[in-house]
Amino acid sequence: MSAPAPQSERSTQFYLPDFCRARAVLAIVVICELTAIVLALARNEAVLGFWSDLARTSMFLLWVGLAGAGTLCALRGYLNRQSLAKGSALVLAITAVLVTLISTIAHSLGRRTWLMDGALAPDDQWTFLVRNLGITLVVTALALRYFYVTHEWRHNVELQAKARVHALQARIRPHFLFNSMNTIASLTRTNPARAEEAVQDLADLFRANLSEKRQQITIAEEIDVARTYQRMEQLRLGDRLHVEWKVDALPSGALVPGLTLQPLLENAIYHGIEPRRDGGVVKVSGELNKGMITIVVRNPVPPANLTVREGNRLALANIRERLDLMYGERATVKAGRFDEEYIVTLRFPYATAEPAAPRT
Amino acid sequence: MSLRAIIVDDEPPARERLRSMLAESGDCEVAGEASNGAEALDLVERLEPDIVLLDVRMPGIDGLEVARHLSLKDEPPAVIFTTAFDEYALEAFDSAAVAYLLKPIRAEKLRAALAKAARLTRPQLQQVANAARETARRSHIGSRGRDGLKLIPVEEVFFFQADQKYTTVKHEHGEDLIEDSLKSLEEEFAATFVRIHRNTLVNTKYLERITRDASGQHFVHLRGSSQPLEVSRRMAGDLKDRFRI
Numbered sequence: 001m002s003a004p005a006p007q008s009e010r011s012t013q014f015y016l017p018d019f020c021r022a023r024a025v026l027a028i029v030v031i032c033e034l035t036a037i038v039l040a041l042a043r044n045e046a047v048l049g050f051w052s053d054l055a056r057t058s059m060f061l062l063w064v065g066l067a068g069a070g071t072l073c074a075l076r077g078y079l080n081r082q083s084l085a086k087g088s089a090l091v092l093a094i095t096a097v098l099v100t101l102i103s104t105i106a107h108s109l110g111r112r113t114w115l116m117d118g119a120l121a122p123d124d125q126w127t128f129l130v131r132n133l134g135i136t137l138v139v140t141a142l143a144l145r146y147f148y149v150t151h152e153w154r155h156n157v158e159l160q161a162k163a164r165v166h167a168l169q170a171r172i173r174p175h176f177l178f179n180s181m182n183t184i185a186s187l188t189r190t191n192p193a194r195a196e197e198a199v200q201d202l203a204d205l206f207r208a209n210l211s212e213k214r215q216q217i218t219i220a221e222e223i224d225v226a227r228t229y230q231r232m233e234q235l236r237l238g239d240r241l242h243v244e245w246k247v248d249a250l251p252s253g254a255l256v257p258g259l260t261l262q263p264l265l266e267n268a269i270y271h272g273i274e275p276r277r278d279g280g281v282v283k284v285s286g287e288l289n290k291g292m293i294t295i296v297v298r299n300p301v302p303p304a305n306l307t308v309r310e311g312n313r314l315a316l317a318n319i320r321e322r323l324d325l326m327y328g329e330r331a332t333v334k335a336g337r338f339d340e341e342y343i344v345t346l347r348f349p350y351a352t353a354e355p356a357a358p359r360t
Numbered sequence: 361m362s363l364r365a366i367i368v369d370d371e372p373p374a375r376e377r378l379r380s381m382l383a384e385s386g387d388c389e390v391a392g393e394a395s396n397g398a399e400a401l402d403l404v405e406r407l408e409p410d411i412v413l414l415d416v417r418m419p420g421i422d423g424l425e426v427a428r429h430l431s432l433k434d435e436p437p438a439v440i441f442t443t444a445f446d447e448y449a450l451e452a453f454d455s456a457a458v459a460y461l462l463k464p465i466r467a468e469k470l471r472a473a474l475a476k477a478a479r480l481t482r483p484q485l486q487q488v489a490n491a492a493r494e495t496a497r498r499s500h501i502g503s504r505g506r507d508g509l510k511l512i513p514v515e516e517v518f519f520f521q522a523d524q525k526y527t528t529v530k531h532e533h534g535e536d537l538i539e540d541s542l543k544s545l546e547e548e549f550a551a552t553f554v555r556i557h558r559n560t561l562v563n564t565k566y567l568e569r570i571t572r573d574a575s576g577q578h579f580v581h582l583r584g585s586s587q588p589l590e591v592s593r594r595m596a597g598d599l600k601d602r603f604r605i
Contacts, residue, residue, distance in 0.1 A: 175417075178444035178463055179371070185464035186377035236371045277370075277396050277419040 014080045014087050015151035016144075020073040025066070032065040033058060035139050063102045064136055068095055088144055095140045096133060103129045161321070172209050173270070176232075183235050198235060201228045208259065216326065218353070219261075219286075219293075220252035226262040226284070233269050240279025241269060247295075250286040253352045254293055257322035263315045264297040264344055272299025272342060288350055292330075295346045301337055316344070323348055363478055364391040366407060368400040368426065369415035369442065374463065378413055378442070378470075385471055387478075397421025398500075398511055401429055405508045409437050411477050413461075416443040416453065421511070424495055427456050429502050429509075431489035432539070438477035438485055439492070456492035458485075497548055501529060503536035512536060514552070518585045519562040520545050530585065556580050556599060557592045567603055570596070 017024040036057040045053035071094055072079065079087050107125050180202055187195035208225045223245075230243050243265070261284070268282040280300040287294050316335055323331035323346065331348035365388050369375045375393050382388045391407045394400040396418050404412060412430065416423035427439045441453045441460035453460035458480060459473035480488075500511040516532040522542040529536050546553065546561055553561045566582040570591065573579070578591035580599070591599060 174445040179374075182377065182444060182463040182465075183371070183373045186373035189380055190373075190376060235373060238372050240370075274417075275419045277398075 014076075014082065015084070015148045016072065016079065016087075016091070017147060017151075018073075018076065019069045020076065025069050028065045028069045029062065031139065031143050032061040035135070036061050039135070060102070060106055060132075061136075063106075064095070064098055067098050067102065068140075071098065088148075091144060092137060092140060095136055099132050099136045100129060103132045172206070173266070176266070179236055180232050183232075187235070194235070198232065201231050204228050205232065205262075208262070211258065215257060216255045216353075217258045218252060219250050219254040219256050222256050222258065222261045223247055223250075225259070226265045229262050229265055237269070237273065237279065240276070241273050242279070242281040244281055244283045246283070246285040249288060250293065250295075251288055251350060251352075254288075255326075255351050255353060256348070257319075257326050260319055260323070260346065261295065261297070263319060264295075264346075267315055267344075268297050268299035268342075271302055275302040276300065291350050292347055293350050297344045298341045301340055301342050319346070327351075363388045363410045363474065364407070365389065365411040365413060365474075366392045366394065366400070366403050366409045367413045368394045368397075368403075368418070368423070369413075370395050370418045371415075374415065374442070378465065381465065381467055381470055384467070385474065388474055397423070397426045400426050401502065401509050401511065404430060404433075404437060405504075408435075411438045411440060411474065413440050413442055414457070416441050416446060416460075421500055424456065424492075425498050425500070427492045428495065428498055429500075431456075431492040432502070433489075435482070436485055436489040438480060439488070440473050440477060456488065456495045458488055497551075501538055501540070503529065503538050505536070510536060514549065515563075515565070517563055518566055518582050519560055519589060520553070521561075521589075522559045530587070532584065554599070554602075556595050557590050560589055562589065564603065570600060 017027070019025060019028070036054055039057050040050055040054040043053060044050075048056070072091065075090075075094075079090065082090060104125070107128050180198070184195050184198045184202070187198060205225065205228055208228075227245075230241075234241055265282065265284065273279050273282065283296075283298040285296050316333060320331075320333040323333060327348045331346075333344070333346055335342070335344040337343075365382060367375050367378050367382075367390060369378070372395075375395070379390055379393070382390050388411070391409050392403045394403045397420050400412070400414065401421070403409075412426075414423045414426055421429075423441060423443075427441070430436050430439060439457040441457045442463055442465060443453065443460060444463045446453070450460065458477045461469055461473055498514060500513055501517065503510045503512060512529060512531050512533075518530045518532070520538075520540075520542060521528045521530065526537045527540055527542055527545070529538050542559065542561055546555055549561075552564060554564050554567075555561050562580060562582060566584060568581045568583045571579050571581065571588070578593075578596040579588035580591050581588050
């Protein structure tokens with residue numbers, strides 16, 4: 001994602017959490033209660049005693065807090081369109097209005113003798129109002145600051161994760177690119193028709209690699225990309241490369257993050273086939289079982305004395321990350337050596353494009 | 361005089377392209393082609409080419425190691441590396457070979473490299489070979505016998521033992537004579553081999569135990585080899601400490 005993006009995102013999405021949701025309301029309640037405790041502790045009320053004072057203060061603050069949450073929930077659409085400063089000022093103004101209203105009501109209620117002998121509102125009305133305004137505005141300002149910092153932090157984490165995913169996605173191995181170019185240069189002399197196909201395949205692969213819209217594609221599309229990749233490598237490696245496909249059992253409409261299978265095939269060839277003088281067989285299989293899709297890629301392990309080539313863990317971590325973003329904890333990626341094979345297993349829920357996004 | 365070259369690359373299209381480019385350049389005859397390092401070394405033994413066009417990344421014995429083996433020849437051929445992309449090792453390629461070419465190779469670059477190879481004198485080629493010797497730790501040791509070059513995987517070597525002129529290498533499949541000095545072997549394989557005596561270098565992988573006879577002489581016993589090896593007095597304590605045997 002390029003630099004200006006965060007800015008535009010920030011102006012369309014105000015930093016406050018969505019107060020229509022229980023989580024944010026809970027945060028408000030907690031803030032109110034903590035403030036009430038601080039006030040009650042500080043006041044050390046002689047007549048009412050600590051607990052009654054706390055109850056009284058809590059009730060008042062919860063009125064303000066919940067009324068505030070309700071108002072912010074209702075005004076959310078409008079607030080989201082405001083700038084940072086204007087939005088914050090509006091929230092403070094709304095709080096001030098609510099505090100004034102509720103203080104007035106509370107004061108008139110508190111003076112009624114049927115409510116604990118009028119002990120609930122000992123101040124005169126104006127002192128009571130000014131004190132309440134002061135306290136709530138300071139606390140609201142602190143809370144706003146808290147929400148702002150949290151939002152900024154989360155935003156940054158998200159951006160970093162996105163940036164990393166994109167950087168990894170865009171990374172076709174340079175070796176592959178230049179070797180492919182060399183293959184094409186050779187084919188232009190000996191077999192122009194093949195060369196033309198190879199150029200088209202390479203273009204398709206790069207399109208798949210560079211596309212921004214490939215968060216979710218169907219498994220059929222992904223298999224297509226992987227097969228295109230295989231065709232390129234086949235030109236280069238000839239008889240040394242065999243790929244055994246057993247993917248007919250996979251539902252072709254199942255959704256996967258883009259570039260899930262192709263990097264696995266790339267790894268299998270790079271680590272398992274290329275370092276072997278006589279090549280070998282990569283096996284790709286897939287099945288659907290009880291609503292879960294399993295894809296397995298196996299390759300022979302490279303000769304023992306060979307230093308392990310880099311980049312394997314990076315690609316796996318990237319696939320794991322993206323499956324996780326899409327399916328959460330229900331998706332698993334396992335990789336390891338079993339006897340003479342290196343096996344990578346992906347498992348994730350079967351979801352199609354028909355119902356909306358499978359992620360909640 | 362026409363130059364004789366061999367092409368070494370594990371990818372058929374890459375070989376094909378080089379072959380036709382060399383044919384077009386006119387001043388170079390392709391004497392043979394190899395698809396991996398071992399084949400390449402064998403081919404060089406048999407054909408004695410002037411130039412070896414050598415892909416760096418190959419399965420098994422890679423290009424750098426081939427260059428290293430070639431550098432030990434009395435009259436090393438001119439090595440020209442070819443590579444698709446190796447950001448980290450270009451400097452090594454530069455010093456260990458007459459030239460290096462990036463794939464897809466340009467005709468004019470190829471011509472320039474061939475011209476340079478043809479221009480170099482024996483001492484200059486020897487100098488490049490000396491640099492190549494520094495670059496890579498070999499995975500195989502070459503033993504030149506009656507039927508050409510035999511490659512012994514270093515990991516299968518039990519020990520090297522020097523006598524007057526030659527070095528004997530004892531390995532899982534027998535023993536052979538090699539021309540490398542014990543000193544150069546010790547430097548090259550310092551990570552996996554240890555000197556136990558003035559004339560013996562053993563693979564630490566096979567170390568089993570140390571015994572002492574009545575006269576106080578220590579011997580090393582290696583797994584898979586029945587022959588006990590003499591340990592010099594100076595090395596014995598050191599060896600025991602280091603390997604707890």
